[in-house]
Amino acid sequence: MSPASFPALRLRRTRSAAWSRALVAEHALTPADLIWPLFIAEGEGAEEPISTLPGVSRWSVDRLGERAREARALGIPCVALFPNTPPALRSDDAREALNPDNLICRAVRAVKDAAPDLGVLTDVALDPYTAHGHDGLTDETGDVRNDVTVEILARQALVQAEAGADIVAPSDMMDGRVGAIRSALEQEGHVNVQIMAYAAKYASAFYGPFRDAVGSRGLLKGDKKSYQMDPANAAEALREVALDLAEGADTVMVKPGLPYLDIVRRVKERFDVPVFTYQVSGEYAMIEAAAAAGAGDRDALLLETLMAFKRAGCSGVLTYHAPVAARLLGG
Ligand code: PBG
Numbered sequence: 001m002s003p004a005s006f007p008a009l010r011l012r013r014t015r016s017a018a019w020s021r022a023l024v025a026e027h028a029l030t031p032a033d034l035i036w037p038l039f040i041a042e043g044e045g046a047e048e049p050i051s052t053l054p055g056v057s058r059w060s061v062d063r064l065g066e067r068a069r070e071a072r073a074l075g076i077p078c079v080a081l082f083p084n085t086p087p088a089l090r091s092d093d094a095r096e097a098l099n100p101d102n103l104i105c106r107a108v109r110a111v112k113d114a115a116p117d118l119g120v121l122t123d124v125a126l127d128p129y130t131a132h133g134h135d136g137l138t139d140e141t142g143d144v145r146n147d148v149t150v151e152i153l154a155r156q157a158l159v160q161a162e163a164g165a166d167i168v169a170p171s172d173m174m175d176g177r178v179g180a181i182r183s184a185l186e187q188e189g190h191v192n193v194q195i196m197a198y199a200a201k202y203a204s205a206f207y208g209p210f211r212d213a214v215g216s217r218g219l220l221k222g223d224k225k226s227y228q229m230d231p232a233n234a235a236e237a238l239r240e241v242a243l244d245l246a247e248g249a250d251t252v253m254v255k256p257g258l259p260y261l262d263i264v265r266r267v268k269e270r271f272d273v274p275v276f277t278y279q280v281s282g283e284y285a286m287i288e289a290a291a292a293a294g295a296g297d298r299d300a301l302l303l304e305t306l307m308a309f310k311r312a313g314c315s316g317v318l319t320y321h322a323p324v325a326a327r328l329l330g331g
Contacts, residue, residue: 027310027311029303029325030331031325031330032075033310033315034076034306034317034318034322034325034326035076035119035316035322036067036071036320036323037318037320038059038064039057039059039214040061040064040083040084040104041058041059041060041083041084042060042103044060046060050212052208053209053281053284053285053288058084061110062110064110065110065115068110068111072117074326075331076323078121078167079120080123080169081104081111081120081122082104083107084103084128085128090128091130091131092130092131092132093137094130094152095129096129098156098159100162100163104160108120108160119167120166121165121166121169122160122168123171124160124169124170125172126152127216128215131219132220133211133217133219133220134221134224135149135171135172135174136153136227137149137152142221146174147176149174150175153170153172153174153177153181154177154180157170157181157184158188158190161193162188162190166194167195167196168181168193168194169195169197169198169253170198171255173198173227175243178197178244178248179247179248181195181248182195182248195251196249196253197251198253198278199241199244199253200229200252200260202229202231202255203230204255204256206259206280206281206282207256207280207281207282208281231259234263234266237266241267245271251274252267252274253275253277253278254278255278255280256282257278257279258283261308261309264309264312265312274315275313275315276316276317277317281320284319284321287321299324302321303328306325
């Protein structure tokens with residue numbers, strides 16, 4: 001029997017009214033799909049706008065509670081915290097990363113105080129703490145050293161877990177770091193702290209505004225191509241994900257977002273684990289710039305991209321637009 005075809009079948013029929021489109025929608029987007037990344041700065045009562053991320057600011061720790069309550073009220077389940085470490089505390093050995101009273105640890109405690117049931121994700125990587133802006137320690141040639149970095153990352157993750165982080169998210173792309181972090185957490189009794197691995201993180205031109213936000217753009221020597229992935233590769237992303245899952249990652253992330261939807265889809269199909277994507281700073285800036293130039297409606301552009309992540313197979317999305325999107329979605 002051959003399948004029905006035109007005119008017996010008219011695919012426009014189910015699209016012809018809003019109620020019908022709502023009934024047949026294959027995917028849904030809600031505020032519960034969003035993770036809101038927040039930048040933190042030293043100071044009091046401070047809000048520092050970031051020029052390359054219009055509409056996004058760094059907040060001082062005393063103002064984070066407001067953001068945390070805003071997230072809760074909007075139905076956003078989790079925030080991700082990123083510190084802008086004062087330059088004087090950045091060093092070649094990144095020792096500030098291990099200070100239990102550093103900016104990120106104070107920020108975690110502030111969020112937990114204000115909204116105890118809001119999830120808190122922290123980034124595990126050394127770039128906010130190194131004098132050269134790399135995610136790990138370097139040797140005399142400037143090469144990023146893997147194994148010594150992994151030891152520090154495991155300790156960094158512990159410091160964050162002790163401050164109250166619910167999810168630690170290694171974004172450094174060193175080999176073996178997920179396993180090292182998992183055993184450190186287990187040893188110290190943090191058995192329920194999740195690891196969201198930045199499993200397939202590409203060496204991308206879309207991270208520029210983020211580096212402004214955390215103050216590493218001007219410091220960065222060279223590029224990150226010896227540890228972040230080549231945009232030419234897809235099969236390699238699957239190997240990265242397989243390793244991170246074997247080492248104990250609870251969830252995995254693909255980053256950036258929109259340019260790598262094919263990777264999201266392949267990871268979801270192959271592993272069937274919760275996959276997240278990070279709609280990164282350059283993607284945010286692109287949407288804002290397009291809207292400012294009159295090329296499209298900001299809200300519509302935003303919601304269409306977020307739905308694309310859901311359709312590709314994401315469980316959730318890290319996006320600076322989280323509060324805007326949550327409001328649009330009725331949160
Ligand atoms: C650092 C880190 C980066 C981002 C998240 N964690 C930048 C980088 O790797 O240089 C990028 C996020 C964004 O651009 O929004 N380990």
